Amino acid sequence: MHQQSTVLDPNIGWILLAIFGLLWVALGLYWGRKATSLEGFMLAGRNVGIALGSATAMATWVTSNTIMLVPQFGLKMGIWGLLAYSTASFGLFLFAPMALRIRSLIPNGYTSGDFIRLRYGRTAWALFLLISFFYSMAWLVSMAMAGGIVLEALSGIPYQYGMSVILLVCVIYTLVGGLYAVIGTDFIQSMIILLGVVIVGTTALMNIDIGPAYERTAETQPALFNALLPVALLSLFNNMFFGFGEVFHNNVWWSRAFAIRKQVVGKAFTLAGFLWLPIPVAVGFSAIFATSLGINITDPDMTGPLIAGELLGSTGAVILFVVIFCSLGSSIDSLLAATADLLTEDVFKKMFNPDIGDNRLRWYSKLIIIGLGLATWLICLPRLGNLMTVLFYAGPFVGSAIWPIISGLYWRRANKYGAITAMVSGSAIGLYAYTAFGWYTASLVATIVSMLVTIAFTIFSSTRFDWSLLNESHSEEVS
Secondary structure, eight states: OOOOSOSSOHHHHHHHHHHHHHHHHHHHHHHGGGOOSHHHHHHGGGOBOHHHHHHHHHHHHSOHHHHHHHHHHHHHHHHHHHHHHHTTHHHHHHHHHHHHHHHHHOTTOOSHHHHHHHHHOHHHHHHHHHHHHHHHHHHHHHHHHHHHHHHHHHHOOOHHHHHHHHHHHHHHHHHHHHHHHHHHHHHHHHHHHHHHHHHHHHHHHHHSOHHHHHHHHHHHOGGGGOTTOHHHHHHHHHHHHHHHHHHHHOHHHHHHHHHBOTTTHHHHHHHHHHHHTTHHHHHHGGGGGTTTTTOOOSSGGGHHHHHHHHHHHHHHHHHHHHHHHHHHHHHHHHHHHHHHHIIIIIIIIIIIOTTOOHHHHHHHHHHHHHHHHHHHHHHHSSOOSOHHHHHHTTHHHHHHHHHHHHHHHHOTTOOHHHHHHHHHHHHHHHHHHHHHTOHHHHHHHHHHHHHHHHHHHHHTOOOOOOGGGGOOOTTOOOO
8 A cells, every 4th residue: 555645636635624714713703802901811819620621721732733743653662662652641640639739829910931031040941931932932833834734745735835724824823813713722722632542543443453463573673572672661761851841841732721720720730731631642552553554654744644545545544634624723723823922022122121010021922923823834835844854853842941940830949050951961861862862862861960969969958949929910010
């Protein structure tokens, strides 16, 4: 069997793109009517319940990278590759108690940057903002790339056109309704994603004769079932720490911690983790058998679409198209909103114009959303490398931020010198590991280095931080 041509007619692809694009814009307009204030636009009024809270967290975490990269993990590393990607759910599990503590310590917070600034000072704050912005752009770029790639693979829509439409749709409804629109559309998208993943996984399982497929794969590619495959084991821990770093530091998750009601915030993240946990296995298990089934995969980024088209036909391709479009929307809109909040609140307001009013600040936030969308579009126009290299290049940076966040939330003796040194040394040594040994070591090395540095500085610290200093009014100027 060979799958070289597109499964869907381009006209069908354009129709699906138009239908769901208009749907998300309409839902964004509907949900965004509540965003009448800056707090409503950025944090959905801090009153999101458990259903919407868990749905938005789960849907945001089911990125296009999940749908596109998991099959690559299965193809290259077998069962351990799928389990490695599933460990990303641990980030949501561990963030659940952290979110509750965040709400308790920083009741008036807006961004993750607020915490770093108040806890460690301006130098650590500036460094953290650079790390967070770099990672957010890497995530945005990888998702926009994935959207263009999958639309081209499934329906023949040119990469640049598909990528452009997806970005435009997400920018429009995020611009209109802020986090209200993001969370509202995420709820619908999460339901579609869960249903689509179940259908795709079940249909693929029914179309694979597991016994013979397993025997052929075990004979020709025994490493895919090797529980001690070194690369897969390293990937498991690397991916797990990458997931920790993504969730712990990124404003996407902090904005939800501030937006979800304090009484249910921990439960919402825990439920989201359970909902997300089986998705990588359901999405990627068929990739393990791709070679034995005779599916010719020449481009790793095409693994998921080619397998779906071969095993599921046009119906499966339509379902995968819709699932990926939903996963793109639920992640790109979240990143646009959260990154704009970080730049608006931390950079524009607190660094340069602390006296600016909320109404003007909201307009600047919208301009920044447009700017982020435009910058992402320009970067993605020439297709860059493959998704795995683009995304995991940011791994050392997010890994280096894990321990400064944890220690800052729980240890009074954690200090700015340890936080700064941990982020700098972890990022630098992690990048070296990325280039010298491979992407599957970078986050792991960065996290270990950051941990050792943070613990060392904390042990010898004489400071005792006053937690009450984190309770800052939004109108309070930065000293």
